[in-house]
Amino acid sequence: MVRLPDDSTRELSAGSTGIELAQAIGKRLAQAAVATVIDGVESDLGVALVDGAKVSIITSDSDAGRHVLRHSTAHVLAQAVVQLFEGAKFSIGPAIEDGFYYDFDLPNNKTFSDQDLVAIQERMQKIVEADQPFVRAEMTTKEALKIFKDQPYKCEIIERVTKGKGDSSDALEAGSADAVSVYRNSESFVDLCRGPHVPSTGRLGHFALMKVAGAYWRGNEKGPMLQRIYGTAWESKSALAEHLHRLEEAEKRDHRRLAVEMDLLSFPQELGGGLAVWHPKGGIIRKLMEDYSRERHQNGGYKFVFTPHLANAHLFETSGHLQFYKDGMYPPMEMDNGTYYPKPMNCPMHCLIYRDRQRSYRELPLRLFELGTVYRYERAGTLHGLLRIRGFTQDDSHIFCTEEQMADEIASLLDFVLSVLRRFGFSEFDFKLSTRNAEKSVGSDEIWQRSTDALQEALNRHGLQYTVAPEAAAFYGPKIDIDVRDAIGRKWQLSTIQCDFNLPERFGLEYIATDNARKQPIMLHRALFGSIERFFGVLLEHYGGAFPTWLAPVQVRVLAVASAHDEYATKVVERLVEGGYRVDQLVADEQLGKRIRASKLERIPYILVVGDDDVSNSTVGVNPRGGDVRRDVPLTDFMNQLSIDVGQAKSVS
């Protein structure tokens, strides 16, 4: 007798397995089954069920089921590589989001080519056709080391696990210290693994190898570089096809591609890596973003400040940034009166503004705001369009407050941040609390505890779900990071709210409290866009280039049907420009259809077409982005509609 997830029970003959249970329940289920969960432990379908156990069946179309498929496909990949490349060493091959990878070490530092990938994939298909069983065996460390005597990476994992030093990825590979488990597919191929796996390779097949990449063994930069093959695997042909289609769609939204297509900005090679110039069309969008940000900050009680791009090295010694981030800073300029660095952040300068004179508790919270441009020497291989760039502008704010004010201030900051993000079309957020990394931080335990508690309290007060990222804090304090979900469900980290007791200490910041005592303020670091460049890149991908009307570089384009109507079209343009809109016109020296097509490709929110009827009746034909054409619309009506659209910041898409 076993108990099912719906709490019903089912009688089975003694020694029955998961697959027999699935068959007893239904044919469909048996076909989709890839593994079982017996009393909370994921197991192979072929494992005998214990009397009274709580059992559920994992099907291939669930997250857990796909995980099993992907991990099993990784084993097939390893087998194919070992067959095709003599002397190949294989290390680890986990399932990951949407797929799997496997890391290999090929003899003589050989690397995989794209052609190799094709051959490997063909060999994998043969292994699938052969329908090899996944046969589990458990054994002692000694036996396992013997089996894998030619596989040094496997031996290292076995030794780590049995010595109790294994981490989660090791455990995934080898099981526990008590018994090492392996899965055998054939006489010649066996892999270390905790499982579970599908019963046989015939259950697999909807996969594709995607790319080759270098990857460090155990993620250690100083360790050996392995060859990693990435693949994707799904429960059906259609699920695989959908995934590949999603990738294509994502590629069309790539902000680097859209930036070129839409003439928004560029990265001239002559400028150097990771440095962008903004073209007029990108520039107007950026200006609108900045204008909106300034307006909100003005209304939010922030004081605007400006600071220079360079500072004397002493400043960054005081702040501690030189100690922690010297490698990430542009190199120093030696001058006759000292050494100067381009600033990699704005906070120390804001501290100097605070410290310039004596402060009273009556001034707190003091909220300083700056669109501050900073320079960081990101390592060459890490640059990525606007998302990782060397010169960028932060919408940076530092709030100096008392410890008593801190929790309220953080709570209202959360409101402020979310309200601004919503205006830019984001509605789903994930929150992450990053805590102290003892090796990369300054300050006392007590201080860290107090600031972590304050952040936590603010999140709880808003009833927000959040995850904890251990040891991911900045060196000076813990933080809340806010991820947004974009239009196609991808997560982007944008905003950050950081608590800092350390910079006030280092800079000797003080205020005079009600009791006339000198006290140290708390400093909150806060960036909402993060960097304007990065935020812009995320917005570009979020909207796929189709910016909402309030942000669109050209909001309306007017097209005359024929040259005879150009004059009227110009009048329409003038009316709209007077109304404060960004409007242009393409004269009728080319086919109307062609001009419409060109304008659509530019993702202009509204295309107005005017002809004979419109000239006589003061109307326009409205062709909105993503909507249906309306003829004979009075111009005044269109302008009302436009004003509503812009006011509501609604994207016509």
Added chain:
RNA sequence: GCCGGGGUAGCUCAGUGGCAGAGCAACCGCCUUGUAAGCGGUAGGUCGUGGGUUCAAUCCCCACCCUCGGCUCCA
């Protein structure tokens, strides 16, 4: 920084050890258009930069710059 791919016209991309190519865009004509590509013509290149091999290099070799996919890193 590390592993691997790439850099040819404004864009997307062919191509070859011996005169540099297409489509789109641009420009000039013709067409005067009613909702996603009308026709014809013209112009456009230090083939990323520097060095080497060669009678001859965009092509082969070396270095550097930029870029793409990952790894590592991200105040």
